[in-house]
Amino acid sequence: MDSAAISEPLDLVRLSLDERIYAYDQHMNLVLSDVDEVITVVDVNEETFEERIRSVKRSHEMMFVRGDGVILVSPPGRT
Amino acid sequence: MLFYSFFKTLVGQPVVVELKNDLSIQGILVSVDQFLNIKLDDIRVTDEKRFPHMMSVKNCFIRGSVVRYVQLPAAAVDTALLQDATRRENAAEK
Numbered sequence: 001m002d003s004a005a006i007s008e009p010l011d012l013v014r015l016s017l018d019e020r021i022y023a024y025d026q027h028m029n030l031v032l033s034d035v036d037e038v039i040t041v042v043d044v045n046e047e048t049f050e051e052r053i054r055s056v057k058r059s060h061e062m063m064f065v066r067g068d069g070v071i072l073v074s075p076p077g078r079t
Numbered sequence: 080m081l082f083y084s085f086f087k088t089l090v091g092q093p094v095v096v097e098l099k100n101d102l103s104i105q106g107i108l109v110s111v112d113q114f115l116n117i118k119l120d121d122i123r124v125t126d127e128k129r130f131p132h133m134m135s136v137k138n139c140f141i142r143g144s145v146v147r148y149v150q151l152p153a154a155a156v157d158t159a160l161l162q163d164a165t166r167r168e169n170a171a172e173k
Contacts, residue, residue: 014169022158023165026172029082029115031161033153062153064082066115066146069099 016075027067035060081168085161086111095125095150096141102130104139115143 006012013024023031039056090108096117097103103126106119118140124133 010169014166017162017165022156022161023081023085025081025165025168031082031085031151031156033158060148060150062151062156064086064149064151066143066148068144069147 013073016073019075025067028070028073029067030065030070030073031062032065033062035063080113081164082115083111083113084164086115086117088157089151089155092152092155094119094152096146097148097150098141098145099147100145102126102133104133104141106138109138112143115146117141117143117146117149 006015010024010026013021013028017024020033020035021030022033023029037058037060039058041054041056043052043054044050045052086108090110092108093105094108095103095105096119102124104119104122104124106122109118109120111117118138120138122133122136122139124130127134
């Protein structure tokens, strides 16, 4: 089979192998580098019930992500 | 088997394992198995104030399914080899 052919969804992940994905498998376990983790936190003010959304950012040089926590994989936006 | 083999190459390296309950454990990787269960030595919990009951624990076994992330030392990862192995593993499945 042609190595560049796309026949299944995971082939799209394979095309990202030259980006910052170094390994993946059928469980969507991943090894990534230059990782930016963005956690969105919603704070609710106890008196006014006003919601404030803030982002917490963390960076890692290299990390393994267990596949069962993966919901969506998308290539980084090109600018 | 790809990730099992990958983690075997990292035995002896310092890693930080983040669990799904937000507990984050730093330690030396001792061993790993096919389920990606992990054994760590010389451990320290990153947020000791929040998990004081872990302060006296020196080594541990972590069930693979409760792992969220493993932070790796970038210098210990042969990225070219890893990409190659991934491509080969994928070609083998088809």
